Amino acid sequence: MFNSAVLESISDINLLYGLLQAEFSLDGWDAMVHIADKLHYLIKELYEEDQLRQAKEQPRVETKDLKRSIAFYFGYSMVMKGIALQKMGDYAAARDCIEKYSELGWISGLDDEGKEDVAHFKMIAAANTYVLDLLEGNMETLSEYVQFIHNAEEEELLPGIITILESALKHNCNVDWALKEFETQLNALDGEYETEANIRYYIDHLYLLALYNLKSGEYFNALNIALKGLRMSDKLNDDTGYKKLNALFVSFNVHATKDQLEAYNALNNKILRRVLKDEKGIMYDGSGFVSAR
Template structure:
């Protein structure tokens, strides 16, 4: 009874608009381009032909109504005889998401989930929105799946967890950490395709947090899984069965190489230089890798450059400053390696007390502005660079430059909501600052951050 009332009410509103504008069915057909017979069957036949969401949108435009007109009455069209109509339900939910009608999605989903099997419709809508690039809209449906799926090992549950994890990642370091911790319960339940992508993202999160043990753990998993998938792909290639390519975001060689790369970085940051070198050499030469199309060959070349830069870095970490001139020439020819490389140069200079003023003079102006970076890994590298540069200037008696560099690092830590990094910046400032003017300058910055929640613009110190 309630459903048929909703259907009558929906058509009643349409007829009222036709009266208001004095539209006959013939005139409405001409205005909308909808076949007259189709309109008649939809509005006048008993029982009527169901209304599609596209037709309702077209009628709304003809009646000069806003997008989403009468959507609150439309669910009655989606549940004929108390059964769900997928051809009408799915477009309706997608349009609701596109228009931000989440309260209507919630009420419709509640009725939809009276039959638990209908959770597959919510997952399908989520995936369709995701494929269209509407990630924030899809997240609403992935949450519904996670909250209502009874089987936590089902593919749609684990994929939904993965999509939500990816949607949670941004420039806020603490939120990224929380997202990674939540998702670590589920990533090993994913199919191998998704698991490769997931491990790469988790490893990157812990890299930005300087949690080298976690980076090492997940890099090992990534390397092992990529190797297994590679061997499986080789076997399938020569099998009589149809060969299906991987459905990953990146070329397989990326996951394999990144497993070695991240392992090498984690070992380097734990001062295990000899062990790290073994991994650097592994990803420096991946030309043997099968399945290398043009994209794969470009990725192999990137790893070759990473390896070259990181071999220089390992020498600098040991205190071998004699290779600095050669390293600088390498960076001149390969500016794509500049940011991580100059960070390593700064760290090594501070640890082993060798001068790099000429290097800073040569390259600092080529670094991205502190306010422009939006990729977490790049922001993290910039933060560490300005921190190390501040230490370098302070150690060499350039207090004014050092304090300004610290403020730039503080700005980045605040921008990233990186609480542990923020504490380190403030503690370093309190330790280094002694003059009244410097104290007043920093106090002003901290007061602005606290009272106005306003990011302090970085100083130009180059």
């Protein structure tokens, strides 16, 4: 749970980066805003101290412990704050964040990595401007956004699909054509992800796709997608996603087929066996508890 007093005591930039990723995986939007502000403050303080030392011809600030460029932390802090504000519905404040990372070329002394980070965040700013336009109901920009996703880095695929689905659900629009554009790419995803952020995107796109199908009355498709999401969130240890998908499936299981219900029960039986395997003296045989000797 987020603790503002603990945050105040943290001065490790890399640790704050990790905390932002963790809160993102937990949908911790309010915490993300505070952590992002602290990260931005610290990297700004470090950068300004370094600039002052250079002006005085003193030894530069040591940055060897930073895992990424200074430009990266400036951009990342504002990207994550903007995402959190967007999720909380404060689109105006989210746009202010976009403006801050859309052009980071003012940072002096950039090496090749830093210049690449500046270009990357400029691309992210363009993407997130489309995101806010769509969430605010400007669906006329959807075709432009679809083309943007096609031309962008591969990592923009899932965030892009999530935006398309969120805007469709919010404004009651049919976006079947847009989803069809990326059907092959989405079907090729195997759910093997290394970062918490990518796991979050992968599971959330399945959750939103299930909701989109439910809203369209496509119950069979929706519950199949929910089952896939449950299996993958269990495999990827994503408790946040599992809770949402489980609530969705249970709430609409009156529409489930016999096979879907059996698949759901089989998954939960497997999970129960797994969590009980280390319990002494008790086992689950699929229908009840039995003694283990």
